[in-house]
Amino acid sequence: MKVIIIEDEALAxxxxKTMVQDCDETIEILAVLDSVEASVAWLSTHSAPDLLLMDIELVDGQSFEIFNQIEIKSPVIFTTAYNEYAIQAFRVNSIDYLLKPIDEDALRRSLAKFQELKKIYGTTQDNPLDIDGLLHLIKQTQHGPSEYRDRFLLKQGARLIPIELHEIAYFYSQERLSFVKTWDERAFIIDYTLDELECLLNPKHFFRANRQFILCPKAVDKIHLHFNSRLKIDLRPPTEEEVFISRDKSSEFRNWMGE
Structure with a gap:
């Protein structure tokens, strides 16, 4: 796999670069670029790499400007210290969005996700990568007609399954992994942290209950008054974890539920 890194901080x-090669020593880093200008110049005069690892804030502007100047024919994994760019990132060729400091496990999952997409769209000499088809899939699955996500592409074994948002009851974290629970009680690993998901979900339809759960209102089965002004929530589908809303968030939660 041939990769370009676009990052303006030399240490980062x-x-x-070291982390990418630790994840997969067969990856070839073609260039490390530090600006919009340098990136446009390189990408205009070279064949498209398999993948771009792209910081958003560069020395001469935001990397989104690159897309305004030239046609990008490569999928992108964005890296940034700022989560407010998530929606904008998914309007272009993004297959993932990693918050700094980059976690190697998260990077490894992002690279694995890209490899799974390549399997669908061909990677052999006789069946080269259909980049147009891949980018079409990315754009279809990574953003809908609104600013927020309306579907996710989730892995199940050797398959990638599109799951519509209306099929999802809640998101939860467990042992450093994030999961989706559907109304028919299927569970899928999802390659986003709950912090990242919180940026991608419409807050009218999903609520960050605590560090472990993001809920849709129909998933709230019962609400119990609990000690110290907290709320205890029973979910459907049921979960083995007890779900609590803190005293600080209980008023916000009640308003969200329509009290």
Whole structure:
């Protein structure tokens, strides 16, 4: 796999390069670029790499400007210290969005996700990568007609399954992994942290209950008054974890539920 790193901080670029090669030693880093200008110049005069690892804030502007100047024919994993760019990232060729400091496990999952997409769209000499088909899939699954996500592409064994948002009861974290629970009680691993998901979900339809759960209102089966002004929530489908709303968030939660 041939990769370009676009990162304006020299130390961060070196660390990311090392981390990428630790994840997969067969990856070839073609170039490390530090600006919009340098990226446009390189991408205009070279064949498209398999993947771009792209910081958002560069020395001469935001990397989104690159897309305004030239046609990008490569999928992108964005890296940034700012989660407010998530929606904008998914309007372009993004297959993932990693918050700094980059976690190696998260990077490894992002690279694995890209490899799974490549399997669908061909990677052999006789069946080269259909980049147009891949980018079409990315854009279809990564953003809908509104600013927020309306579907996710989730892995189940060797398959990638599109799951519509209306099929999802809640998101939860367990042992450093994030999961989706559907109304028919299926559970899928999802390659986003709950912090990242919170940026991608419409807050009218999903509520961050605590560090472990993001809920849709129909998933709230019962609400119990609990000690110290907390609320205890029974979910459907049921979960083995006890779900609590803190005293600080209980008023916000009640308003969200329509009290």
């Amino acid at each position: 670029a070196r660390q990311l």
